[in-house]
Amino acid sequence: MSYKERAIKGISWNFLLLILAAPIGYLVRVLYANEIPKLDVGLFYAVLDFCCMVAIFKDLGLSAALVRFIPKFLHEKRKDLVKSAIISVGVLQSSVSLIITILIILLAPFIAEFYINNQGQFTGHLDLVIDVLIILSIGYWFQSIMDVISNSILGFQNQKYFGTINFVRISLILILSVIFIYIFGLHNALVPTYAYTLAPILMILIYGYIFIRKIFPDFFKERFLFSKKLIKDLFSYGLPVMLGSAGSLVLGYVDGICLTYFTGLNAVADYRNVAMPTVSILGYFASAVGAVLFPMSSELWEKGYKEALGYGVERICLYSFVLVLPMAILMAYFPSVIINLFFNPQYLSAVPAIRILSLGTIFMTLNRIGFTVLNGIGKPQLSTKIIYFGAIFNLIFNILLIPKLGIVGASLTTVTSYFLMWILQTWYLSKFLNYSFLIKKWVLAVLVGIFSLIPLVLITKTINNVILQLIVGGVVYFGVYIIGILGLKVVDIKEIYDTINKLRGFK
Template sequence: MDDVTLALHRIARGTGIVFIGTLISMFFGFLSRTIIARHFSPIEYGTFNLAITVLNIGVVIATLGFQNALPREIAFYREKEPSRIKDLISTALIIVSLNSLIWGVVLTIGAGKISQILNEPRLNYALRTVALALPFSALTITMISISRGFGRVREKVYFQNIVYPTSWLILVILSVLFNLSFALTFYMYLLAQLLTFLALTAEVYRIKLLNFKLSFNLRIGKELIIFSLPLLFTGILAFVMNWTDTLMLGYYKGSEIVGIYNAASPLARLIPIFLNSATFLYPAIVSQLYAQGKISEMKRVYQILTKWIFLLTLPVFSVMFLFPEATIRFFFGNKYVSATSALRILALGFMFHTFLGLNGLSLIVIGESGFIMISNLISTILNIFMNILLIPKYSIEGAAIATAISYFIGNVLNSVRLYQETKIHPFSWNYVKPLAISFILLGLIQSLHLKVPSIWHAVPILVMFLGVYFFLVLLSKSVDREDVELLLAIEKKLGIDLKIMKKILRRFIF
């Protein structure tokens, strides 16, 4: 098995596991929030969301961008200086521990001031409580990032996607059953974070991932911080980018319009779910190829992986783009159908983000963290400016256009920079053909202006579209050798006989 095939197999296996874990986490998280929203008043539910949002900002600052830097750095040290890996891990943990304690204190002391700024007195007590969870949350994220550097997904899925949301859901249910006060909800949140941290710590010691004496290497610490700081600012900018449209809609149009827009926005943000799942192992695996100077192998992995992600994402995008009204009605009801145009616009923006592939992470792999920060800064400033310009006149459609264009510009900048530095791009001929086929078919269906009363009426049309699409992909011979090898590996792993699929492939490909 060559380097490209091996890398693709490892990434694909990890992507599948992370995807399942993500679905579990999203489902349990949704249940927890639903229970809190139904049991407590809207004001109390709003206070809870504000407190968690502020805490998440503190976690982003406390981790210093290490969650994105450590997988790359560990993979590099494994290739170049394996004897220094323990120093790297120990130094990173010490830095995050101290920084998270400092910001936990800052958040505790500043809770009163923050509650005054946000005009919510209940937030004072809430922040003082959740601030205690900051070190546990930051260290959990850091340890999972360390496991990523070794190409492991178990810690992410078991503890971040299952243990934490499950324990949090159980504690929320217990709070409701025993009719505990709203204030105690935050202690339950703290307990869930603590339990996750303790369980993860026990596991990483059991597998000897942290089997070393604590030490602090000043040189490694400086290098890590210098490389990570742009990623820290990138994380903050991403946070700002995610919330700018909502906050500005609230400022210009009021809370009712914010509610309508937030029927479209969360749905559209599901489109990159396969792309986001692939990000977990990609940096560690591709960093090893880069450290060995295997740029052509990196390019091949990038192109094949991008094609897979596009093919998996196409059904999700098709539903939202072709039948946005039916999609919104199915999830949120008739009250939110005015977000139809916004959903279609956002879907285009996030699909463009998807079909260019993992350009940002690839830049991190080659050491271009500074450029990532610059491109995110440009995108964020553009997003703010366009929201100011478009929301007063076009309301939620203006916010959607601003977000879509900002993602478009940021991805173009990242892809151009990646090509300049490495000549890596996603557009192999066997990727361009499926792209062209999908654009033509989507355009044809859209030109029919089909009106479907519910999502169930859209299903037969979608099945027919996907059937024709994949037939044309096979007919155009857009399948690569690596695709077939992955199929055979899945067949072997699952212990099933994909006789029909192999027969089809032989007929159209070989």
């Protein structure tokens, strides 16, 4: 099997499992919203966000170093160095994680009282908050071990097993949550806490066995070499990666951190269990595009086909915008229907956040594509700078707006940061790729998207059933939108074929 065939097969397998995992992950959120008190849901996600922020330091970038060095050592036929790298990273990461876990356990009463319970919503019940902190921090120590196993599997480029990891993880969380709720009768924050703690333990057993028996059967036969040079090489590669990824983690979790401190846990439940998971569904398209675009952009750049790459990026961004725009508008129009259908009325306070964030996912999608191209043409440092800019902006304006506006402030800040990051990466792309902004077609797409709402509004007013509103309204809206897009030639089918053929023509 050629490299290209393996790449395409790996991408297809990973994307298939990603699509299968998405509804399971959403079902977990629906389960928590309907079976656990809202305040307890907020408590869990507040602690989870805290652990994720602290986890920035547990990795040390060594996971990425494993993925980088294992193929190199395998190519050199140095399986002893492969084993040595895995053990070294495992010991270092688990040791740092253990120190962090012990610190969280020791400081749990202080964190619970002065951070998690800052708004006084669990006053008199801090023992539950402390239990969640301690148990989940232990779960994150086990997760650090699982991270070593999963990145070792990726380092061996075994997409067959690596692609299943996220799917198995979220499936285990769902199964464990169902067991704790319906068999043990638990209906509080301990349900997701136990599920998220036990899942990595079970995965260590499953994937540890797979790795030793199927992927690296000579693991115990190879000798272990303690090498200062190896550890230095791992850190030299890993630490810059950690600094780069830290911005993404801050950008992803700072909303929940600020909401916990300034507004309380009900707002965290609205934002983290309903609003963000709902709008994030639109991001799966960008993940699929990125999986294909990264190797393509890298190859075209290395071969000097900058004009073709610029042309392709122009069209891919336009087509992505045209595809995501109507879904974002529909989500912004139907948030209360979605909440009543999948969650329950106590989460209707998340409606404004969904409306704002759904439009922000347009820029999130374009950002992912832009970052993929920048990384593909060998400019990851620019992606890092832009992400840090977005993270700092997000932090500052969350502190300013959340105390006054709550989840609306968090949503506005997130969307604005996405927009500013998009402006920056578009400017950088135009410098390197002769990338032009097809403004006329973009404006036409927006106008079509807005005017397509007219028949949708008229029809949904005559339908009382929320499910029929969603189905009939969606069909009518997409029908009118597609007619408008094709009629005004915002998207030309022939142009799509020409673009694909043009990119394929460069060998």
